[in-house]
Amino acid sequence: xxxxxxxxxxxxxxxxxxxxxxxxxxxxxxxxxxxxxxxxxxxxxxxxxxxxxxxxxxxxxxxxxxxxxxxxxxxxxxxxxxxxxxxxxxxxxxxxxxxxxxxxxxxxxxxxxxxxxxxxxxxxxxxxxxxxxxxxxxxxxxxxxxxxxxxxxxxxxxxxxxxxxxxxxxxxxxxxxxxxxxxxxxxxxxxxxxxxxxxxxxxxxxxxxxxxxxxxxxxxxxxxxxxxxxxxxxxxxxxxxxxxxxxxxxxxxxxxxxxxxxxxxxxxxxxxxxxxxxxxxxxx
Amino acid sequence: xxxxxxxxxxxxxxxxxxxxxxxxxxxxxxxxxxxxxxxxxxxxxxxxxxxxxxxxxxxxxxxxxxxxxxxxxxxxxxxxxxxxxxxxxxxxxxxxxxxxxxxxxxxxxxxxxxxxxxxxxxxxxxxxxxxxxxxxxxxxxxxxxxxxxxxxxxxxxxxxxxxxxxxxxxxxxxxxxxxxxxxxxxxxxxxxxxxxxxxxxxxxxxxxxxxxxxxxxxxxxxxxxxxxxxxxxxxxxxxxxxxxxxxxxxxxxxxxxxxxxxxxxxxxxxxxxxxxxxxxxxxxxxxxxx
Numbered sequence: 001x002x003x004x005x006x007x008x009x010x011x012x013x014x015x016x017x018x019x020x021x022x023x024x025x026x027x028x029x030x031x032x033x034x035x036x037x038x039x040x041x042x043x044x045x046x047x048x049x050x051x052x053x054x055x056x057x058x059x060x061x062x063x064x065x066x067x068x069x070x071x072x073x074x075x076x077x078x079x080x081x082x083x084x085x086x087x088x089x090x091x092x093x094x095x096x097x098x099x100x101x102x103x104x105x106x107x108x109x110x111x112x113x114x115x116x117x118x119x120x121x122x123x124x125x126x127x128x129x130x131x132x133x134x135x136x137x138x139x140x141x142x143x144x145x146x147x148x149x150x151x152x153x154x155x156x157x158x159x160x161x162x163x164x165x166x167x168x169x170x171x172x173x174x175x176x177x178x179x180x181x182x183x184x185x186x187x188x189x190x191x192x193x194x195x196x197x198x199x200x201x202x203x204x205x206x207x208x209x210x211x212x213x214x215x216x217x218x219x220x221x222x223x224x225x226x227x228x229x230x231x232x233x234x235x236x237x238x239x240x241x242x243x244x245x246x247x248x249x250x251x252x253x254x255x256x257x258x259x260x261x262x263x264x265x266x267x268x269x270x271x272x273x274x275x276x277x278x279x280x281x282x283x284x
Numbered sequence: 285x286x287x288x289x290x291x292x293x294x295x296x297x298x299x300x301x302x303x304x305x306x307x308x309x310x311x312x313x314x315x316x317x318x319x320x321x322x323x324x325x326x327x328x329x330x331x332x333x334x335x336x337x338x339x340x341x342x343x344x345x346x347x348x349x350x351x352x353x354x355x356x357x358x359x360x361x362x363x364x365x366x367x368x369x370x371x372x373x374x375x376x377x378x379x380x381x382x383x384x385x386x387x388x389x390x391x392x393x394x395x396x397x398x399x400x401x402x403x404x405x406x407x408x409x410x411x412x413x414x415x416x417x418x419x420x421x422x423x424x425x426x427x428x429x430x431x432x433x434x435x436x437x438x439x440x441x442x443x444x445x446x447x448x449x450x451x452x453x454x455x456x457x458x459x460x461x462x463x464x465x466x467x468x469x470x471x472x473x474x475x476x477x478x479x480x481x482x483x484x485x486x487x488x489x490x491x492x493x494x495x496x497x498x499x500x501x502x503x504x505x506x507x508x509x510x511x512x513x514x515x516x517x518x519x520x521x522x523x524x525x526x527x528x529x530x531x532x533x534x535x536x537x538x539x540x541x542x543x544x545x546x547x548x549x550x551x552x553x554x555x556x557x558x559x560x561x562x563x564x565x566x567x568x569x570x571x572x573x574x
Contacts, residue, residue, distance in 0.1 A: 053472070055452070055469070055472075056452045056453065057452055057453075124485075128489070129489060132490065138446045138475060138490065138493070139489075139490065140475055140486070218478065222475040222476070223451070223475060223476035223477065223478075224472065224473060224474060224475050224476060225472050225476065226472040226473055234475050236476070243478075244451050244476060244478045245451050245452055245453060245478075247339075247365070247366045247367035247369075247370050247451075247453070247478065248367035248368065248369040248370060248451065248452070248453025248454050248455075249369065249452075249453050250369045250370075250373055250453070253452065253453060
C-alpha cells in the first residue's frame, strides 16, 4: 500500500519534471513571438523580410541581407562539410582498420565539444589573415565563416550518416559483392543510395547547426549590414545580428531583434521538421 | 571518452532510434540555444552593488571598483559591461545600482539621475604600419561615409580602406556620429564589432583598417591619428583643442544612497580622479549633477 503511494508520487514527480522542460520551451517561444510579432506587423512582414536596409536609429528594419547571408554562409559550410563528412563516414565504415577507428571516432566527437568561441578565435587569428593576405578583402568574410562552420558541422554529419550506413542490412553489401560489384561500386551504387534518407537528414541537421551558430560568426564575419556581393565580403547573419546588437538595443530596436529571432525560429523549425520527415521516410 | 562511446546507440540497432535520439536532442536544443542569450539578462548578485553598462566605461569602472574594495574590505562591487543603453535600462529596472553610459542621456531618459565622472576622447585609430598620421575631420567623415574608399585618395599607397565601426546603439558610435558624421550616415559597408577591444583587435591585425575607440584604450598595437594637426593628448583635450570628447556618466535611479553613494563619492575624490587621469581620461573635479 505504502509502496504503491510511493510509486505514484515518484511517477507524478517525474511527469512534472518532464512537463517543466516543455513548459520552458513553450515560454521561450511565447516570449519571442510576443516581443517580435508586434514589430513585424507594424512595419509589415514584407518590408521586414524583404527590406534591404537595417538602420535602427532611423527606424529602418530590413533583414533581407541577413537572411541571404545566413544562407550563403550555410551553403559555403555545406560545400565543405558534405564532401569531407561523407568521405570521412565512408572511410570509417568501410576501410578504416579498427585501431584507426577507435582514434578517429572520439576525435570527431571532440570536434563537437570544442566551444564555438574557440573556433571563432582560431579563425580570427589564423584563417582571417590568410584570407586577407592571399585572397584580398578584409578577411573577415563569408569565406572564412564558411570554412570554420564547415568544420563545426562535421561531427553532426559524420555521426548520423555513419549510423545510417551501419544500420543497413548486411545482405545489401553481401548481395552487391556477390553480383561481382567492386567494393567502391557497392558503396557508391548500393549502400549510399540505400542510406540516403539518413544521410540527407544528417545534412539538414548540419544546416540547422550552421544557421544557428552565433559566437564564432560574430568574431569571423565582420558583421557589415549590407548585402554581400562576393564570398570575400563581410556579412551579418540573423544570429549575429541579435548577438551583436542586443547589448545596446532598446524600444523598437529591441523588438526588431526579437523579430529577427522569430524569423530564425521559423527557419530552424522548418529545417528540423524537414529532417524528421526525411528520416521517417526510410524505405530506401 | 569511454563514457561518451558507451552512450552511442549500438550499431545495427534500429537506425531510427539513433537518428531520433540525436534529432530530438537537436530539435530541443537548437531553439533553446538560440534564445537563451536573449532571455538571460543581467543578474544581480546577492551582496554588494552592481555597476553595469558601457563597455567603454567598464575597464575604468573595474579599476575604480578594485581600488574602492581595497579601501573598504567589506564591500563588494560587481562591474559588468553590456552597453550604455543596457546599463541605463538596468538601473531603471533595479537590476543594477549604478548604470554607466558613454553618451549623454536621451530625452526619454532624463528622469534618471546622472553624474559625469570623467570625460573621454574618441580616437580615430589605424594600424601602426599605415603611413597616414593626420586627417581633417572632413576627411574622416568622407572616409566613414564611404565617399573616400581608397587610401590613395588620402595620400597613402593605394589600397581599399577597411572601415571598422561599432554596432547601432553603442555610446561610442553615437558620440562618433554626433562629433564626426553629423547628418551623414556611417557607410553600411563598414565592418561592425561589438566592443572597443574588438575594433582595436581588427585594426591591429589589418594594415588597411581604420576605426574609432575610446582614447583610454589606445595602446601600442594601434596608432591614434591627429585630427587636423591636433594630437589626442590630455593637454589638448583639456585645452578644448581636441574636440571629439564625450562624458562618462554614472546613472542612478533617484538620488544615490548607501553603498552606491559611497562609491560615487570615492570616484569623484582626488585619488580616484588621479587614477583615471593616469589611464588617459579627463577628470572632473567638480561633480556636475543633473
